Amino acid sequence: MIEYFFLFLVLVMLGSAIAVIFIRNILGAVIVVTVVSLVASLLFLFIASPDVAITEATIGAALTTVIFVLAISRTKKKIE
Amino acid sequence: MRRVISLVLILGFGFYLVTVIGKIAFPSSGEQKGSVGVAIVNNAAEQTGAANAVTSVVVLYRGFDTLGEVTVLFLAALGLSLLMRGERFIAAKIFDESFILKTGSFLLFPFITLFGLYIIVHGHLTPGGGFPGGVIIATGFFIVIMTSDIVRLRENLVSLLEGLAGLTFIGLGIVGLFGTKGSFLANFMGKGVFNTLLSAGIIPFIYAAIGVKVGSELTGAVGSMFLSPYGREENE
Amino acid sequence: MNSLVTVENIVYLASFGLILIGLFIVFSDKNLLKIVIGIDIAETGVNILLVATGYIHGKTAPIFSKLGLKASQMVDPVPQALVLTSIVIGFGVTALALALVVRLYQKTGSLDVSNIRGLKW
Numbered sequence: 151m152i153e154y155f156f157l158f159l160v161l162v163m164l165g166s167a168i169a170v171i172f173i174r175n176i177l178g179a180v181i182v183v184t185v186v187s188l189v190a191s192l193l194f195l196f197i198a199s200p201d202v203a204i205t206e207a208t209i210g211a212a213l214t215t216v217i218f219v220l221a222i223s224r225t226k227k228k229i230e
Numbered sequence: 231m232r233r234v235i236s237l238v239l240i241l242g243f244g245f246y247l248v249t250v251i252g253k254i255a256f257p258s259s260g261e262q263k264g265s266v267g268v269a270i271v272n273n274a275a276e277q278t279g280a281a282n283a284v285t286s287v288v289v290l291y292r293g294f295d296t297l298g299e300v301t302v303l304f305l306a307a308l309g310l311s312l313l314m315r316g317e318r319f320i321a322a323k324i325f326d327e328s329f330i331l332k333t334g335s336f337l338l339f340p341f342i343t344l345f346g347l348y349i350i351v352h353g354h355l356t357p358g359g360g361f362p363g364g365v366i367i368a369t370g371f372f373i374v375i376m377t378s379d380i381v382r383l384r385e386n387l388v389s390l391l392e393g394l395a396g397l398t399f400i401g402l403g404i405v406g407l408f409g410t411k412g413s414f415l416a417n418f419m420g421k422g423v424f425n426t427l428l429s430a431g432i433i434p435f436i437y438a439a440i441g442v443k444v445g446s447e448l449t450g451a452v453g454s455m456f457l458s459p460y461g462r463e464e465n466e
Numbered sequence: 467m468n469s470l471v472t473v474e475n476i477v478y479l480a481s482f483g484l485i486l487i488g489l490f491i492v493f494s495d496k497n498l499l500k501i502v503i504g505i506d507i508a509e510t511g512v513n514i515l516l517v518a519t520g521y522i523h524g525k526t527a528p529i530f531s532k533l534g535l536k537a538s539q540m541v542d543p544v545p546q547a548l549v550l551t552s553i554v555i556g557f558g559v560t561a562l563a564l565a566l567v568v569r570l571y572q573k574t575g576s577l578d579v580s581n582i583r584g585l586k587w
Binding site: 239270271299309313 | 478482485486489490493494515518519520527528529530531537540542543544545546547548550551554555558559561562564565566568569572
């Protein structure tokens with residue numbers, strides 16, 4: 151029964167990864183990539199590897215988003 | 231046109247992935263594929279004294295690969311600081327944050343640091359270890375740096391701490407080389423009582439060194455990206 | 467339908483799908499920041515694939531947390547140790563690529579890949 155919930159989560163992850171192709175605003179695309187990293191961290195829990203889940207949750211979801219937002223704020227045309 | 235060609239190439243590569251890699255990596259029913267993993271899990275508790283088998287693989291059985299990873303992370307942080315450091319540092323904040331953000335980050339800082347220290351020190355008993363613990367400590371530090379106008383990032387202190395932690399890691403390995411065991415990064419301390427804090431020999435000390443190194447390195451790297459003068463039209 | 471929706475099949479679908487989507491973004495997009503996002507997605511997919519090779523149905527995590535846990539009930543710990551390294555190195559690659567993108571924007575003024583013709587005479 152829990153495999154169907156797992157399949158739903160994986161379909162959400164693949165849907166967000168496909169949505170990155172069609173989103174034009176870069177800030178929106180970065181937020182959607184955070185969703186991919188978060189569901190990957192849950193997926194590592196289903197594979198019985200809690201070490202990898204903690205590492206992916208801190209590095210993939212937190213640090214990558216911070217450094218992307220810092221890079222986006224430096225490549226804008228003008229500051230309003 | 232570009233999208234059509236890339237779609238064809240991706241479908242071809244996907245066909246290769248499913249047929250070739252799927253046949254190699256698909257699990258057979260019930261038994262393990264590699265014999266190295268079986269041997270390590272059977273002997274890890276007696277040989278190393280650590281309750282976490284993944285930690286004993288990362289630090290003791292494959293400790294040289296961890297040294298390589300620390301080197302690669304150091305090179306990435308070095309390249310980031312070299313690319314983004316200009317002649318002067320300018321703070322990237324243009325407006326003042328609200329009062330809630332400033333005091334909230336100050337209040338959260340000791341709890342985040344305590345949690346990161348807990349994850350580093352208990353690396354051989356619970357999942358976690360030096361790498362995610364160091365990242366959590368770095369996150370606590372740059373929440374305060376990004377939102378406060380009193381606290382500034384001191385580059386010299388951060389790089390001194392990082393250098394000392396790296397020296398500790400290599401120093402522990404060299405003590406194993408010239409000590410009784412005779413090989414680099416050997417486990418020269420006693421095993422202790424199983425499942426307590428002071429067990430598993432050299433593992434807590436190496437993980438503490440790695441945690442401090444990773445935390446200070448990432449603080450310096452993201453801080454140099456935050457304070458860099460490049461990329462803004464008004465800063466040129 | 468019982469033998470098709472298992473944990474291993476879903477994990478392989480997820481990892482293959484992420485690798486292919488990430489590579490498609492790298493091939494076909496023109497914005498430099500989106501290319502870096504595609505590299506990040508593909509890297510996550512490869513890490514999932516590496517961990518999934520050590521998983522056996524019904525076994526638990528390789529940590530001796532309880533007294534009666536035997537070693538034959540655990541999954542393979544070696545791929546997990548390798549993926550721990552790989553995640554950290556993947557973050558290093560992403561950070562360095564973003565620093566290069568910011569400096570390119572400062573020098574040329576645009577984020578378009580087809581404007582970078584430095585090697586062309």
